[in-house]
Amino acid sequence: MIRGSTYTLLLLATLSITCRWTGSSSDSSMQAGGGVEKTQRVALAYEERQGKHLYIRYCAVCHGQEGKGDGFNAFNLDPKPRDFTDSTYMRALTDARLLETISEGGRGVNKSPLMPTWGATLSKDEILSVICYLRTFARPMKPGE
Numbered sequence: 396m397i398r399g400s401t402y403t404l405l406l407l408a409t410l411s412i413t414c415r416w417t418g419s420s421s422d423s424s425m426q427a428g429g430g431v432e433k434t435q436r437v438a439l440a441y442e443e444r445q446g447k448h449l450y451i452r453y454c455a456v457c458h459g460q461e462g463k464g465d466g467f468n469a470f471n472l473d474p475k476p477r478d479f480t481d482s483t484y485m486r487a488l489t490d491a492r493l494l495e496t497i498s499e500g501g502r503g504v505n506k507s508p509l510m511p512t513w514g515a516t517l518s519k520d521e522i523l524s525v526i527c528y529l530r531t532f533a534r535p536m537k538p539g540e
């Protein structure tokens with residue numbers, strides 16, 4: 396089960412995503428090593444830093460600086476933006492799915508149209524770097540996982 400999703404993530408990573416972080420595999424090695432505190436933030440890789448600039452500029456107003464779905468605008472939104480720090484939820488979303496949602500907006504994927512369409516504003520590479528950054532919110536795993 397876990398192995399399957401790790402494999403899919405790795406496959407996707409080689410297909411499109413350039414971030415060096417490969418999701419659950421690096422998390423489990425960190426846990427296995429035992430040396431890294433679960434609450435400690437790992438330094439951002441280059442692509443993640445690129446994505447961070449874009450995220451702060453375009454997404455944080457609704458999704459929140461910390462990705463918790465509590466941005467300045469969020470009180471106006473129903474449904475609320477998802478909590479990107481929810482690692483269980485986020486792990487179920489493939490990078491391809493995130494790319495589709497961000498490019499086409501909520502309307503394009505049967506979600507709320509309050510999630511805007513970004514495909515005309517951001518290039519595919521820019522969206523991929525934002526995805527790299529989005530993935531850092533749920534990292535490392537919450538205790539008990």
Ligand code: HEC
Pocket residue numbers: 449450453454455456457458468472473474475476477488493496497501505506507508509510511513525
């Ligand atoms: C105007 C407010 C707003 C802005 C700005 C915004 N979003 Fe959203 N976003 C939403 C809302 C509301 C949802 C929830 C849609 C739903 O669950 O039906 C959402 C959902 C999402 C989802 C889907 C999560 C899931 O449950 O599948 C992703 C991914 C996402 N946003 C990424 C981004 C990114 C990346 C940006 C910046 C480029 C961005 N959003 C900017 C409001 C916003």
